[in-house]
Amino acid sequence: MSGRSTDLPDFGSPPVTEVAVGVQFNSLNAFLAPHLGGVWDLFRGEFDIVEEHVPLPPMFETFGQNPQLAPPVPFQILTSPGSPRIFFVNSDRSRLIQVQRDRFVHNWRKIGTDDTYPRFEGILATFRDGYERFARHLGEVGIGPIEPTQCEVTYINQIIIPPEMSSFELSDQMFGGLIAKSSIPGLGRPEDGRFLLRYVIRGIDDEPLGRLIVSSEPAWRADGSHIIQFVLTARGAPKTPRLDSVLEFLGRGRECIVHGFKALTSELMHEKWELKR
Amino acid sequence: MSQALQSDISPLAVFGRVLTDRVGSSYPELDPSVMNGESAWSVMKARFDEIENLKYDWDHRRSAPVPFGTLAFARQMLTSIMPPHARAPAVVPLGSGGIQLVWRTGVGELEIEVVKPNRVVAFYLDHGTCVEQEWEFSTNFRRLSDILWKINKV
Numbered sequence: 174m175s176g177r178s179t180d181l182p183d184f185g186s187p188p189v190t191e192v193a194v195g196v197q198f199n200s201l202n203a204f205l206a207p208h209l210g211g212v213w214d215l216f217r218g219e220f221d222i223v224e225e226h227v228p229l230p231p232m233f234e235t236f237g238q239n240p241q242l243a244p245p246v247p248f249q250i251l252t253s254p255g256s257p258r259i260f261f262v263n264s265d266r267s268r269l270i271q272v273q274r275d276r277f278v279h280n281w282r283k284i285g286t287d288d289t290y291p292r293f294e295g296i297l298a299t300f301r302d303g304y305e306r307f308a309r310h311l312g313e314v315g316i317g318p319i320e321p322t323q324c325e326v327t328y329i330n331q332i333i334i335p336p337e338m339s340s341f342e343l344s345d346q347m348f349g350g351l352i353a354k355s356s357i358p359g360l361g362r363p364e365d366g367r368f369l370l371r372y373v374i375r376g377i378d379d380e381p382l383g384r385l386i387v388s389s390e391p392a393w394r395a396d397g398s399h400i401i402q403f404v405l406t407a408r409g410a411p412k413t414p415r416l417d418s419v420l421e422f423l424g425r426g427r428e429c430i431v432h433g434f435k436a437l438t439s440e441l442m443h444e445k446w447e448l449k450r
Numbered sequence: 451m452s453q454a455l456q457s458d459i460s461p462l463a464v465f466g467r468v469l470t471d472r473v474g475s476s477y478p479e480l481d482p483s484v485m486n487g488e489s490a491w492s493v494m495k496a497r498f499d500e501i502e503n504l505k506y507d508w509d510h511r512r513s514a515p516v517p518f519g520t521l522a523f524a525r526q527m528l529t530s531i532m533p534p535h536a537r538a539p540a541v542v543p544l545g546s547g548g549i550q551l552v553w554r555t556g557v558g559e560l561e562i563e564v565v566k567p568n569r570v571v572a573f574y575l576d577h578g579t580c581v582e583q584e585w586e587f588s589t590n591f592r593r594l595s596d597i598l599w600k601i602n603k604v
Contacts (some may be wrong), residue, residue: 199517199519199567200518218486231567232525233523233567233589234526235590236530236589236590236591237522237527237531237594238595239532241529241533242529255485275519313484322519322567408567
């Protein structure tokens with residue numbers, strides 16, 4: 174897991190603004206608010222800022238005859254009450270650890286315009302180290318063990334829309350043939366557009382392991398700039414609850430994301446983002 | 451930008467995404483559809499809501515509550531396997547913290563026990579052949595889909 178595969182596309186200046194690497198596990202019902210202090214002690218020094226957020230609902234990739242859509246009736250399973258999601262954030266706010274009763278996630282995000290992407294291997298190493306410390310601690314205080322059920326890697330790319338272009342023109346430029354046939358007689362080209370694509374990630378035995386979910390849509394940032402947000406997420410179950418299986422899925426998911434990013438974007442953008450191979 | 455508009459992209463929801471708080475979708479959330487009215491899903495939702503509220507010892511036999519992760523997994527499994535015309539299953543909480551889903555039709559009986567996320571046991575009795583089968587599943591429920599289509603044939 175430590176080195177970058179040589180057949181993986183490599184961009185010198187990718188538009189990535191955030192990467193999240195995480196694992197979801199069976200809810201630890203004995204993990205209560207007071208235990209968060211002990212968890213913070215694990216990360217204090219490197220992640221000194223603490224924030225409380227609303228917990229994320231559980232998510233699963235399952236496979237049957239139906240596409241993976243939301244049920245026709247709003248049908249949200251709530252997370253348990255009184256169980257927050259806590260962020261432990263580093264001093265320049267570029268890296269953070271998220272912890273909740275059924276989740277452990279590490280994020281890197283681009284804060285300054287000069288910040289450079291630290292590469293997946295570095296992000297994964299921080300995730301691994303943090304997860305091992307977290308799991309060991311939960312075992313020591315009698316709350317564990319952790320039993321992972323889903324793993325997830327997400328890359329968020331934000332591409333600023335130049336003032337002379339519409340969001341659709343930039344999308345067209347970014348994705349080329351993907352949305353080429355979009356003009357309607359009398360209306361011309363769309364004003365803007367978005368898409369969502371899902372792919373099944375399969376193992377060597379052709380069994381479904383998870384999904385790659387790709388989306389693009391126009392949006393704007395808090396600083397007022399208009400952007401295209403291009404998000405690639407790989408999510409699925411680890412083969413076993415062990416850490417090596419989690420890391421194996423995360424590595425596979427990242428490969429799907431990088432291949433997907435290259436396959437779906439145009440050569441013009443590859444040049445701009447300095448594709449090396 | 452309001453949270454409501456962000457929820458417009460909820461099918462994408464990813465569990466580690468934090469910067470999305472700083473980004474707003476430019477799409478208004480309008481859904482005038484009336485296609486999805488009362489259905490098996492409404493029945494299942496009501497039953498899941500009841501089960502979600504069960505506390506420890508809910509049957510005075512020291513039974514465990516059903517964890518929200520198990521309910522969420524069962525719900526997601528159902529979205530993968532339920533034929534659009536299928537009737538709602540009987541949904542039964544189990545003392546172990548699992549959940550059982552049962553369909554009985556003239557064609558056969560299917561019982562699915564969601565023990566916990568990624569661990570599912572299913573029993574099927576075919577009324578035509580009188581053959582009983584049992585399987586274990588993790589996340590791929592294609593076989594269960596096929597059975598549900600078969601026993602819910604219109």
